[in-house]
Amino acid sequence: MNTDIDRVVAHLAPDPGPGMTEGAQALMREIITTRPGPQARPARRTRPVLRLALPGVALATAAFVALSWLLPTGLGFGPRPAAALDIRQEDGYYVVEVKDVHADPDRYEEQLRAAGLEVTLRVVPATPSFVGTIIPTSSTEKRYLDEIKTIDQPGECAKLGGCPIGMRIPVDFEGPAQITLGREARAGEQYDIFASIDVLGEPLHCVPFRGRTVAEVRELLARRGLTVHSFTDTNSYIDAADATKTSVPDSWYVNGGHLEEPGKASLVVSEEPEESDAGGLRNCATPQGS
Template structure:
């Protein structure tokens, strides 16, 4: 579980060792306000406290301003949405997990992304592991991605299993995880599953990351009037938020500037805007290597 800022720094260092592009302090503070003001009552307090606490630490720590947008969005969004994002299907008759022992580790692969969470916990605890596996809705391009909170100082107990072939995602492309046979702490594993029609994502990614609609689109610090046609061309609906509104709105002044954007559901984006241009925008090539 993550309860201290240093612990979060270690998690960030493991997932995003390079500094990468970041969000401004104002953006981080705003997203923290959204998390704090719109979080539903959690059904799993232990999981929600861990992730929401990590999100607030990110927003308050100037040392984490350079952290990549995708990681920031993951932590913030899971704290905001994960209580309602558990697997919705009934417990299947077959095993929900494929758990095999390899030496002094268990190799855990998710076989059923829509199983009831209790199915995962039951199968892991049969092997003496206190691990909460939570399924969160996510964009199709990111299905299977995972984030771990394992309670160790360096977050080294649980390791992702990468998908075969080339992986361009900044947080790797895990399709399962390895955990020591003798692990005796508590761990939380959040894994992305395909969002159902109309379902909001539990893990948000920048609108211009690879696989997202604005990949390689130059939109940062353009006005709302300039960005709206780009959204429409890609079939996207948009909500807007700002330090002034501190919550999503259906529209924004045409002459305001767009700072960031994240995908919140299939075909739906949340754009961060402000009356003045962003004085510290992330680099134009933050997620795009194709620009000259």
């Protein structure tokens, strides 16, 4: 089975240096999808495809955002909270860094508007390979905003989504724009941005788990402090009622998977083994064993 996530990660491999290749960025833009809202999480996932959760209709302009920090809000009595964002002008760009990834979105917007930026910033839970990933889009033109550049940390990056530490946007950039930033999930939070469990930065990277039984993969996950949250039956994709299962026989075979929430994985399985290219290692150049 060649799932969409396998096609995605095959092109998202980063260069040895910081950041992602142009091909990786192009493919990321292609696979960005919209999730309806916090109450509309689907009852099942038919495929473990990389999904970048971006709000459905949002006005955003480009600010330069990279991690997360705090913004002062309100003029009441008592000490003002630390800034959620660090925004400054530099060489014709707004440079924005997020100081508090858990700040109220209104605090981001207040500080961005004060800087003259029509930007909506959304910070969402992401699996390890996409923590810190910045996704700037235009809700009016439905496109990825190439004008907004990431500032990447120096040196090699061991994450599929790159290792940005900030963003740069031209001071004359005209919005609206929306920026989505991946952050670490808290216990019990479900991921809004996720990738295959074996891509760079994820727990089974370079581990040959595809084609193994559920029992074997449970053991691989347990060694890394993970349990199985749910299963998606490959043969039940067309049947929403039967696609997602809480349990399957340990003798079934695993064809893929992704992290559902911290410490919990969702596996794609089938009753019969399916062909697995590269011996089950689709996202790794150098196998590291189990």
